[in-house]
Amino acid sequence: MDISIIIPSFNTRDLLDRCLSSIFSSLKQSNLISEVIVVDNASNDGTRKLLSQKYPRVITILNRENVGYGKANNQGIRMAKGEYILLLNSDIQVIDEAIDKLLHVAKQH
Numbered sequence: 001m002d003i004s005i006i007i008p009s010f011n012t013r014d015l016l017d018r019c020l021s022s023i024f025s026s027l028k029q030s031n032l033i034s035e036v037i038v039v040d041n042a043s044n045d046g047t048r049k050l051l052s053q054k055y056p057r058v059i060t061i062l063n064r065e066n067v068g069y070g071k072a073n074n075q076g077i078r079m080a081k082g083e084y085i086l087l088l089n090s091d092i093q094v095i096d097e098a099i100d101k102l103l104h105v106a107k108q109h
Contacts, residue, residue, distance in 0.1 A: 001033050001034070001035060001081040001082045001083065002032045002033045002034060002082060002083055002084065002103065003032055003033075003034045003035075003082040003083070003084045003085070003086055003099065003103055004034070004035050004036075004037060004076075004077075004080030004081060004082030004084070004085050004086070005023060005034060005035070005036045005037065005085075005086045005088060005099070006037045006038075006039065006073055006076030006077060006080060006085060006086070006087050006088070007019060007020075007036070007037070007038045007039070007076075007087075007088045007089070007090050008038075008039045008041065008069050008072035008073055008076070008089075008090070009038055009039065009040050009041065009043060009047055009090045010040070010041040010042070010043055010066055011043045011044065011045045011047065012043070012045075012047065012090040012091065013043065013045045013046045013047040013050050015090045015091045016038065016047060016050070016051075016090040017050055017054070018093055019088065019089075019090050019091065019092050019093060019094075020036065020038075020054075020055050020058065022092075022093040022094040022095070023036060023088075023094050023099070024036075025094075026094040026095070026096065026097060026098060026099050026100075027099060027100075029097070030097065030099070030100050032099070032100060032103065034082065034099075035059060035080070035081060035082060036055075036057075036058045036059065037058070037059045037060075037061065037076040037079055037080060038051060038055075038058050038059070038060050038061070038076075039060075039061040039063065039072040039073070039075050039076045040060060040061065040062050040063060041063050041065070041066040041067055041068070041072055042062075042063050042064060042065050042066050048060075048062060059079065061075050061076065061079065063075075073087055084103060084106060086099065086102070
């Protein structure tokens with residue numbers, strides 16, 4: 001596994017949808033082996049339904065309460081299998097091949 005992408009979420013369904021869509025679009029032509037992990041902090045805005053119906057390949061951690069941003073990232077990191085870990089906020093939209101480019105630079109340095 002090349003990279004694990006971890007996204008904490010709390011009631012950000014629409015932002016998370018755009019974020020995930022942009023990630024998968026960015027990685028569509030990539031040779032990277034990747035995983036996406038969303039840590040949901042007990043959202044009640046339809047986030048969980050979105051994840052199960054539209055993004056079944058996303059690994060989810062479904063917290064019973066909002067444990068906060070830092071702890072949610074740590075939960076995702078513990079589950080991650082990637083050589084590299086990319087922490088993203090749910091309001092991020094990945095453009096072009098940004099993840100490939102980022103990983104290329106990281107491997108060079």
